[in-house]
Amino acid sequence: MSGLTPEEQALIAPIERAPILERTLEWAAINSGTTHLDGLAAMAAKLAEAFAVLPGEVRLAEPVPVEKADSEGHMRAVAHGRHLVVSVRPEAERRVILTGHMDTVYAKDHPFQTCDWLDEDTLHGPGTADMKGGLSLMLAGLAAYERGNPTLGYDVLINSDEETGSLSSSALIAQLARGKMAALTYEPALPDGSMARARPGSGNYAAIIHGKSAHAGRNPQDGRNAVVAAGDLALKLAAGRREGLSVNPARIEGGAPNNTVPDLAILHFNLRPRTPELAEVAQAMIDAAIAEVAAEHDVSIHLTGGVSRPPKPIGSETEALYGLVSQAAADLGQAMRWKDTGGVCDGNNIAACGVPVLDTMGALGGSIHSPDEFLLASSLDARARLTALVMHRLDRQGITL
Template sequence: MSSLLGLLDPITGTRDKLLETLIAWSDINSGSGNIEGVEKIATLATGRFSELGYDVQRIETEPVAMIGPDGQEGTIQRGPILHFTARPNATRRIMLAGHLDTVFPVNDSFQKAVIRKDGTLHGPGTADMKGGLLVMAQALACFEQSGLADDIGIDVVLNSDEEVASYASSPYMEKVAAHCDAGFVFEPSMPDGSLAGARAGSGNYDVVVTGRAAHAGREFDKGRNAIAGAARVVGALNALNGQRDAVTLNIGLIAGGTALNVVPERAIVRLNVRARTPDDLAWVDSAIRETITSGDFGADITAQLHGRIHRPAKPMTPQLESLFETVRSAGGDLGVPVRWAATGGCCDGNNLARAGLPTVDTMGVRGAFIHSHDEYAVIDSFEERTRLTALSLLKLASGEAVWPKDIAS
């Protein structure tokens, strides 16, 4: 049993305050595209993390390229990055990361948090991941009071575009990650407390299909139907499914056309790919490129490809395994079983891993049905997950656990 357990006393009794704050945060819409709402959460998070005495930096993100609904290349502005730092000169550093945004747009019908009789808090972002942000802050408050934090640098980085692939924030996050020794991200754990182990990598692609507009009655023959071309693109891309084990392509969105009496000039096909290894990701990326550049999608119809792999696969490495063992041993001391399993999901943990940072990325509250109107967080997990994080930090700081980067990679 760890002698550090006594240091967790400040966490006892924090549940109700966390619940109250989480309800208030969940009631503020912060869909990635709702910059005003994201800013409100950024302000609240700045207040919460400033209470820890950390230095605050706000980083404005650069606009990122995107293909608009009209098929034209444009840019979109995302919200800020918040970076809270303690002890900037410490040689051992822990990075704790999270996101301020949710998947629910400002006009979504899912806007309010409600406590349910079964001990859950049902609401947007309760599990993914406003609950996790508050767990992170509470665990750090405990860590700062422990007397063991003096030699450990802390980098808390919160972004505003995780739910839209972190294009605007990942270069900054990876730069911070490269200087840290252990990483924790506060995505929700499963309802039974299981964590995500190895993660698949992911890529998003847009194919803009261009034909020629014409009157559907007077000059149908002069038209070149972009939707018919898009259908051929869909068929060709979808045929890549099943060609390689555990590599999947999901045609997620198709749009095109203007009116029923117009031969459509433009259509867009948007897709997401998942694969578990760097080789598989490289294969699917080049297969998509080859399919689009060499495909025949109809006379006078062109298809232009945009997009890339944006989250690399996150394999289980000896260093990552070591950090998981630290969390498991903290769980053992707390009577909280900690297991992990590989997943097809991905998150900023993938990008931090690319920067060489061993990262356990499901340290947030227990919860389920994220990205849906049934999303909930388990209220009893608030203190439990706060203790799990705090004890994991204390084990690293005290030398009771080995630093993952001290393990041969």
């Protein structure tokens, strides 16, 4: 750590692994799957209590109403948990935003509910890497930063719906991100310290297809088969894959008894454009495929959804932010690499506001979104030190292009 000034060494010296790990274990024991509202409420209460140690206002923001197509093709309200917001020195001229999420992919009744140790450094457990450990180390890093005569203002946003696209929090993300000099998001890094660079966009859609029912034996020619139309639409959309654009028809709902021509089907699909230009290409492709299938099968098709995560390209300001963070990591003796990824997160939404963002500041870990999820405990205090040092250097020197 020879690259650290005496002031920086004093700043990070009090950071210890044990309290960060203890908090991570406590939070990972709370099932906070996106649809488990009671679990999210319990998690939000724990977070509000913990983040109250920072010298700012802590509040819980209500989710924006969201609707989703149900299995019968009707739009239904989807309930979400509240989002935690912490505002520190809102009057400061220079401000940053730090974000994370309290929800996990593990439903209330998912069998993966407890933590255990695979070895002395590898903690196996639900949400440990993604991202209860990241939230815990973020708080430790901010608490350390606050001991160093800080002047930088910042907002912390921890939402409850990141794992399903942040539909009820995207407006809040945009509101808090605008005008910030930089953003740090606490998605997990890979076990070797690799961090996400450019990300594609992501859109989730549901095409609701209405045909016409008829008897499958007596007069099938009078029917308009919505399931066949859905299958045709899935094939046409899949054929639109190209370099920089993935298209994934994921599920078809609907149908009817075997003796009835089905008059309803719902095709759910996801697409991921690498660039804003490809997002426009994808939308044109969807529109063309829907028009063609509707005409060929004499059905009506109503499309819901859209690109909720814009593509995240890398500009000069983001390169400069990464330079600051990677130098801080090097001065701390931490390995760090930066590479493009196929995943998406709230960093996409922040980048769309014109704010440079580094979105894998969390714990090192892997096998996320699976019963094999794990984090490396040694990264908890290491990444907390990185957070404190990055905040301190953003405060003292800003971002130099």
